[in-house]
Amino acid sequence: MEFAALSLLFFKVTESQNFRKIILGISIIIGVFLLYTLFTSPHDTFDSVPSGLTSLVFLIYSIYYFFERIKDPTALYLFSSPVFWVVVAVIIYSAGTFFPFIYAKNYMADSEFFDLYDMIHDPLYIIRNLIFAFAMLQKTNTKKSSYMAYSKKIPKP
Amino acid sequence: MILLQSSLPSVSSALFFGTMGMLALAIGLIVFIVFHQRRVIRYQVQLQEMEEEQQKILLNASIRWQEEERQKIAADLHDDAGPLLATARLYLNENLVHQDISTQLQSIYNAKQIIDDTIQLIRNISHSLMPPTLKNFGLESAVNDLFQKISGSGVVNASCRFHDYRQRLRPEQELLIFRIIQELVNNILKHSSASFIHVTQNYNEDKFFIRLHHDGRGITQSDFDRLNKSSLGLGLKNIQSRTKVLHAKIEFERDLSQTYFKVTLEVPVEDYEMIS
Numbered sequence: 001m002e003f004a005a006l007s008l009l010f011f012k013v014t015e016s017q018n019f020r021k022i023i024l025g026i027s028i029i030i031g032v033f034l035l036y037t038l039f040t041s042p043h044d045t046f047d048s049v050p051s052g053l054t055s056l057v058f059l060i061y062s063i064y065y066f067f068e069r070i071k072d073p074t075a076l077y078l079f080s081s082p083v084f085w086v087v088v089a090v091i092i093y094s095a096g097t098f099f100p101f102i103y104a105k106n107y108m109a110d111s112e113f114f115d116l117y118d119m120i121h122d123p124l125y126i127i128r129n130l131i132f133a134f135a136m137l138q139k140t141n142t143k144k145s146s147y148m149a150y151s152k153k154i155p156k157p
Numbered sequence: 158m159i160l161l162q163s164s165l166p167s168v169s170s171a172l173f174f175g176t177m178g179m180l181a182l183a184i185g186l187i188v189f190i191v192f193h194q195r196r197v198i199r200y201q202v203q204l205q206e207m208e209e210e211q212q213k214i215l216l217n218a219s220i221r222w223q224e225e226e227r228q229k230i231a232a233d234l235h236d237d238a239g240p241l242l243a244t245a246r247l248y249l250n251e252n253l254v255h256q257d258i259s260t261q262l263q264s265i266y267n268a269k270q271i272i273d274d275t276i277q278l279i280r281n282i283s284h285s286l287m288p289p290t291l292k293n294f295g296l297e298s299a300v301n302d303l304f305q306k307i308s309g310s311g312v313v314n315a316s317c318r319f320h321d322y323r324q325r326l327r328p329e330q331e332l333l334i335f336r337i338i339q340e341l342v343n344n345i346l347k348h349s350s351a352s353f354i355h356v357t358q359n360y361n362e363d364k365f366f367i368r369l370h371h372d373g374r375g376i377t378q379s380d381f382d383r384l385n386k387s388s389l390g391l392g393l394k395n396i397q398s399r400t401k402v403l404h405a406k407i408e409f410e411r412d413l414s415q416t417y418f419k420v421t422l423e424v425p426v427e428d429y430e431m432i433s
Contacts, residue, residue, distance in 0.1 A: 059183075063186065066186060066190050069190065069194075070190065070193055078190075078194050079191075079194065088187055091183045091186070091187065092180065092183050092184070092187075094183075095179040095180055095182060095183035096176055096179060096180045096183070097176075098175075098176075098179055099171070099172050099175035099176045099179065100172060100176065103168060103171075103172055107168055112169065113168065113169065113172075116169055116172060116173065117172075120172070120173075120176050
């Protein structure tokens with residue numbers, strides 16, 4: 001569900017038609033793979049490959065989103081955009097959990113690894129949700145933020 | 158299981174450093190985006206400030222021009238119309254009734270002459286504010302009229318040709334275009350030592366084009382931009398502010414043959430209605 005929702009978000013915010021097609025293709029392939037592993041893999045083990053793959057895909061989507069924003073000189077309202085903060089949350093969480101997810105399948109049984117996994121995963125999970133909440137608050141402020149509001153904050157050169 | 162236990166410390170360190178590395182990269186990317194964004198905003202603010210500065214210069218030029226025009230009208234009225242009317246009043250004073258009939262007739266005739274001169278003077282002032290040819294017959298006739306007067310001097314050969322002027326533009330737009338042409342011609346006469354001035358008009362893809370050629374010393378677009386930013390060139394600033402009001406573009410260039418200077422005024426017609 002999370003993968004589908006975030007893929008849809010990236011699909012909507014990406015301006016390049018070619019990359020949209022790539023997102024659609026990747027999302028369908030990985031979606032099918034996720035459904036397959038959901039029904040075939042045993043329930044008492046951690047699905048490292050689908051989780052790691054999902055993190056990797058979101059990292060690529062996020063980097064491309066930032067790349068598009070840098071290319072667009074008219075994107076002045078980036079910090080007041082909720083999508084920007086959602087992408088920030090996604091990139092931090094995906095980057096931070098990529099290695100724990102990859103290793104989790106083989107080492108989750110070990111308590112030392114489990115503790116380290118929790119130590120990495122839980123704060124990142126909280127940070128991600130806090131940034132999501134911040135993004136939702138940004139949405140109500142979008143209309144208030146203006147170009148002049150930024151210009152007042154910046155000292156004159 | 159034993160193998161797993163023995164490899165755990167290395168896995169933990171790989172996991173820790175790998176995660177830290179990935180996080181550092183992600184946060185580094187976000188910080189880069191934030192700084193880049195701030196730089197873009199700062200650049201936009203600078204551009205806006207420059208634009209405001211330019212607007213201020215144009216506004217000042219426009220106000221100065223208006224003041225100069227008012228002073229000119231005031232001087233014309235005070236120095237010419239005032240003495241003329243005062244002289245006419247002298248001829249028509251109370252003592253006139255005590256004088257003989259021939260002196261009375263002579264005084265009335267002189268007063269009439271002076272009042273006619275005053276009427277002509279006021280008419281000239283009024284025409285300089287709004288040319289009647291432009292108001293009644295349109296831009297083509299007004300430019301033709303202006304160029305006939307210039308050619309009449311015998312110093313410069315001025316001609317114009319309107320290729321596609323089936324419909325008149327709105328009066329205020331025609332006046333602005335006419336004033337731009339007047340200012341350009343005035344500058345050419347003052348500074349360029351040209352032997353001919355030629356104006357053509359065209360209409361293409363909802364755009365009204367005026368092209369002016371002359372063979373004297375002219376300016377290019379870079380000179381025009383430079384003079385617009387400096388305190389010099391009041392006339393050019395007026396051209397620029399009128400061009401802005403028209404939502405038009407003006408381009409100063411040297412002909413490809415390097416013989417003539419060319420000025421092109423491009424006025425979008427969809428911005429205002431044409432009147433038949």
